[in-house]
Amino acid sequence: MRCRKCNRHAVLNMRQHKLALCEEHFPEWFISYTERTIRRYRMFDRDDRILVAVSGGKDSLSLWDVLLRLGYTADGLYIDLGIDGGFGYSRLSYEKVQAFVAAHPGVQLHVVNVAGLYGETIPEVASRKLRGRDKPCAVCGLIKRHEMNRVAQQEGYTVLATGHNLDDEVAVLLSNVLHWQTGYLLRQAPVLVERDGMARKVKPFCRSYEREVAAYALVQGIDYIYEECPYAVGNLTNFYKDLLARLEMESPGTKLQFYQGFLKAREEGFFCADAQGPVEMHPCPRCGQPTTVPGLCAFCRLWERDRMQMNADWNADI
Numbered sequence: 001m002r003c004r005k006c007n008r009h010a011v012l013n014m015r016q017h018k019l020a021l022c023e024e025h026f027p028e029w030f031i032s033y034t035e036r037t038i039r040r041y042r043m044f045d046r047d048d049r050i051l052v053a054v055s056g057g058k059d060s061l062s063l064w065d066v067l068l069r070l071g072y073t074a075d076g077l078y079i080d081l082g083i084d085g086g087f088g089y090s091r092l093s094y095e096k097v098q099a100f101v102a103a104h105p106g107v108q109l110h111v112v113n114v115a116g117l118y119g120e121t122i123p124e125v126a127s128r129k130l131r132g133r134d135k136p137c138a139v140c141g142l143i144k145r146h147e148m149n150r151v152a153q154q155e156g157y158t159v160l161a162t163g164h165n166l167d168d169e170v171a172v173l174l175s176n177v178l179h180w181q182t183g184y185l186l187r188q189a190p191v192l193v194e195r196d197g198m199a200r201k202v203k204p205f206c207r208s209y210e211r212e213v214a215a216y217a218l219v220q221g222i223d224y225i226y227e228e229c230p231y232a233v234g235n236l237t238n239f240y241k242d243l244l245a246r247l248e249m250e251s252p253g254t255k256l257q258f259y260q261g262f263l264k265a266r267e268e269g270f271f272c273a274d275a276q277g278p279v280e281m282h283p284c285p286r287c288g289q290p291t292t293v294p295g296l297c298a299f300c301r302l303w304e305r306d307r308m309q310m311n312a313d314w315n316a317d318i
């Protein structure tokens, strides 16, 4: 396979774009494609201060790299979840983030250590609250969202960027459609606008295939953690990803069409705002972040040790 631009050996053939590119032209194209996504969905501009949530994986580190190359002001946030999984998952992830920072002098990294701040690692707080009934992923998601928002607000960032790629977004979309989660469908977007107490959230890789991001990391020599979170192995999202990969194999472009078609339908008002009107939000009396539930938000209730265990809806607070 030859590069469309220079006829040299192509490192990646993107059947969905009918485009094959070489080691030099692929990263150029990938960076400009990301810039087009940023502009298309009005994510941010050069005046914004961006906080990139970096997990040590290929997506978030590549995103940080691309934003810096495009000349944006972008700092990093790493949340140490205290997950071991028998191979030091959180420690290894942090090492990858540190290596990236060392290779990019001048960038700033914020580090949140969940156990250091709140007294328990993710597996610890999850086993106390869930008593082994479930995996810690929902509790972990709640804590990550809360901490990302807290740091963005406290440190004066105008935008919070995550590395979610097209494969992630499409798997969530399929799940939301299969279960007709209309509330989640309404909120699933490349940009979530800022509100009182909530930073703007953006996903600049939402139109980029996972294999494109992986190829970008490889070509640019970005070292990242290959292992995924030990609790994610065998989860439903990965099952949906496998199904979607089979569809994509038969019909290249399926994922992108499914996602872009959804976004177009959203823009055209197919998913209209809640029939019952906007959801009432109020600031949590302890942390100040907006919440839909009465009293303390789901995050603050996690750390209430003495009270009766409450059945929080982990996904209610965004």
Ligand code: AMP
Binding pocket: 052, 053, 054, 055, 059, 060, 077, 078, 079, 080, 081, 144, 161, 162, 163, 164, 168
């Ligand atoms: P995940 O929920 O693991 O699929 O990760 C989605 C995105 O959340 C990543 O691309 C990162 O931007 C962000 N993220 C995940 N884990 C962390 C972490 N431990 N610290 C900071 N950001 C994270």
Ligand code: FES
Binding pocket: 081, 122, 136, 137, 140, 141, 229, 230, 231, 232
């Ligand atoms: Fe949070 Fe896996 S990353 S449980």
Ligand code: ZN
Binding pocket: 003, 004, 005, 006, 007, 008, 021, 022, 023, 024, 025
């Ligand atoms: Zn080329």
Ligand code: ZN
Binding pocket: 284, 285, 286, 287, 288, 289, 296, 297, 298, 299, 300, 301
């Ligand atoms: Zn709270």
